[in-house]
Amino acid sequence: MSTLSDPLSLSAPRGADAGLTPQQLVAKYGLTVSGARPPLRKYVRQLWSRRHFIMSFATARLVAQYSTAKLGQVWQVVTPLLNCVVYFLVFGLILSGSKSMDYYIPWLCIGVFTFQFIQTAVQSGTRAISDSLGLIRALHFPRACLPIAFTIIQLQQLLISMVVLVAIVLISGISPGLTWLLVIPAVALLCVFNTGLALAMARVGAKTTDMAQLMPFILRTWMYLSGVFYSIEANIKSWPHWIQVMADVNPAAVYMDLIRYAFDPSAINRAGLPPHVWAVSVGWAVVAGLFGFVFFWKAEEQYGRG
Known part of the structure; x- marks a missing residue:
């Protein structure tokens, strides 16, 4: 009887299989390549399961x-709050940014909390494959589970931070309104956008491990260009039109504007939220989500192979 330890057992079929080529044997018994990329629809079903x-x-x-930290999960809230304090001291007091708008503290905190969600989702997505090689090589599952799970971790942290953010908004004197309900679709769209980015960066990070070292610099530059602690509109009025257009469609700025408007409609401008903001936010979520998913799926069989 042939065994798996017999090197000739697969190359020299006997009996009814005698004379069949390896390709014919594979087709006859429905064999598949271990770790092969499944079709896209099947891959989606595997993820859902x-x-x-x-x-x-x-x-x-x-x-x-x-x-291992003594304060435990309290750091999920303390970390962005400490960032808010630092940015308020530098941009709010030293650079007098708080004098140019009402409710600067909640405006700043919303920007910091929102961008930190983007930043941590991208950074964790970049390391999702390289930091999980043991799990990938030990178990068979759709590799997209990892960057999606890491994005959910950051979403859970954001939701915990939202409790403190609501308290900051109320203490600042902003009364609750129906627009607060807009936070739900805004965060949902942002989550889809972040998931797409995390999936795309997971593939890049799996191939280029140095990307994890480069990402903090890229994300810091993006943060400075996104109006986290200053009003973009007030500072680029005299700049060329194409720069203003790029600033308007900057996804980080768009999602921050949505959440800021939801908590305080006057935070963007007195005329209300520009109509293009929702359309742009949906567009970014769809484009990033679909592109990131397909881009990651294309290299499914390569993760953990070397």
Whole structure:
């Protein structure tokens, strides 16, 4: 009887299989290449069937992330708040940014919390494959589970931070209104956008490990150009039109404007939210989500192979 340890057992079929080529044997018995990329629709179904694994993995990683710190998960809120304090001292007081608008503190905090969600999702997505090689090589599952799970971790952190953000908004004197409900679709669109970025960067990071070292500089530049702690509109009025257009469609600025408008409609301008903002936010979510997913899926069989 042939065994797997016999090197000739696969190359020299006997009996009814005698004379069949390896390709014919593969077709006859329905064999597939281990780790081969499945069709896109099948890949989506595989991901959906593992949705509970993705949520459990994300929750476990979130709890373990702060397990060695004495304050534990309190750091999820303390870290962005400390960033807010630093940016307020520099841009709000020293550079007098707080004098140019009402409710500068909640305006600043919304920007910091929103951009940190983008930043951490991209950074964790970049390392999703390289930091999980042991899991990838030990188990068979759609590799997209990893960057999606890491994005969910950052979303959970944002939702926890939102509790503190609401308190800051209320203490600042902003009354709740119906526009607060717009935070839900705004965060949902931002989550889809971040997931697409995380998937795309996961493939790049899996091939180029140095990208994880480069990303902080790219993200810091993006943050400075996105109006996290200053009003873009007020500072580029005299700049060329094409620069103003690029600033208007900057996805980070767009999502920050949505959330700022939801909490305080007067935070953007007195005339209300420009009509293009929602359209641009939906466009960025769809484009980034679809492109990131397909881009990651194209290299599915390469992850963890070398």
